[in-house]
Amino acid sequence: KNQVEQSPQSLIILEGKNCTLQCNYTVSPFSNLRWYKQDTGRGPVSLTIMTFSENTKSNGRYTATLDADTKQSSLHITASQLSDSASYICVVSVNSGGYQKVTFGTGTKLQVIP
Amino acid sequence: EAGVTQSPTHLIKTRGQQATLRCSPISGHTSVYWYQQALGLGLQFLLWYDEGEERNRGNFPPRFSGRQFPNYSSELNVNALELEDSALYLCASNSILSGIRDTGELFFGEGSRLTVL
Numbered sequence: 063k064n065q066v067e068q069s070p071q072s073l074i075i076l077e078g079k080n081c082t083l084q085c086n087y088t089v090s091p092f093s094n095l096r097w098y099k100q101d102t103g104r105g106p107v108s109l110t111i112m113t114f115s116e117n118t119k120s121n122g123r124y125t126a127t128l129d130a131d132t133k134q135s136s137l138h139i140t141a142s143q144l145s146d147s148a149s150y151i152c153v154v155s156v157n158s159g160g161y162q163k164v165t166f167g168t169g170t171k172l173q174v175i176p
Numbered sequence: 177e178a179g180v181t182q183s184p185t186h187l188i189k190t191r192g193q194q195a196t197l198r199c200s201p202i203s204g205h206t207s208v209y210w211y212q213q214a215l216g217l218g219l220q221f222l223l224w225y226d227e228g229e230e231r232n233r234g235n236f237p238p239r240f241s242g243r244q245f246p247n248y249s250s251e252l253n254v255n256a257l258e259l260e261d262s263a264l265y266l267c268a269s270n271s272i273l274s275g276i277r278d279t280g281e282l283f284f285g286e287g288s289r290l291t292v293l
Contacts, residue, residue, distance in 0.1 A: 103287070106282075151218070163232070164221075166211075166219045
């Protein structure tokens with residue numbers, strides 16, 4: 063069964079600190095992995111996308127890494143801000159018959175406190 | 177360019193009633209996806225429509241149904257509402273015909289909050 067597991071389930075950090083969120087997946091055949099940010103009560107918004115050949119990709123203070131061999135990804139947030147408080151969702155895509163089938167992780171809820 | 181729009185933003189129903197939620201995809205997008213997100217839980221895949229046809233369905237009972245119109249907008253119908261149907265219902269769109277076909281990025285709307293009393 064294709065699965066995407068994220069850890070930790072929730073995290074509280076002080077403003078200005080760094081943090082790393084983890085994503086392990088068993089989805090196969092892998093097409094790409096994307097991290098979404100979802101503010102409470104809002105729709106998710108894509109932060110980064112990584113394909114099989116990419117190891118690292120940055121988007122401002124967000125840096126995603128991918129190890130396709132171990133099927134692990136991480137999202138590192140540098141110098142956290144209060145606005146980073148949100149759920150971060152790892153989504154893995156499978157290319158199937160010309161369509162992208164996606165599997166969502168359950169997310170990590172991050173709370174940044176002053 | 178307008179993003180994915182959903183309506184209504186909030187909907188309150190009583191148990192046993194029917195709810196209809198609507199979604200307009202980004203212009204040019206042919207695929208519409210529906211997800212349910214109960215409070216504190218992850219996104220659960222409901223339905224996927226592309227070019228007017230249902231392409232895939234999640235593990236939900238038949239009282240969850242929908243359709244996609246010729247203009248690619250979509251509606252989700254939930255019949256015989258139950259208390260546990262209370263959730264945020266998210267619609268997302270993408271296109272297999274554009275350059276983002278290879279990335280599969282989903283563009284989400286802001287959701288419709290359904291409360292069943």
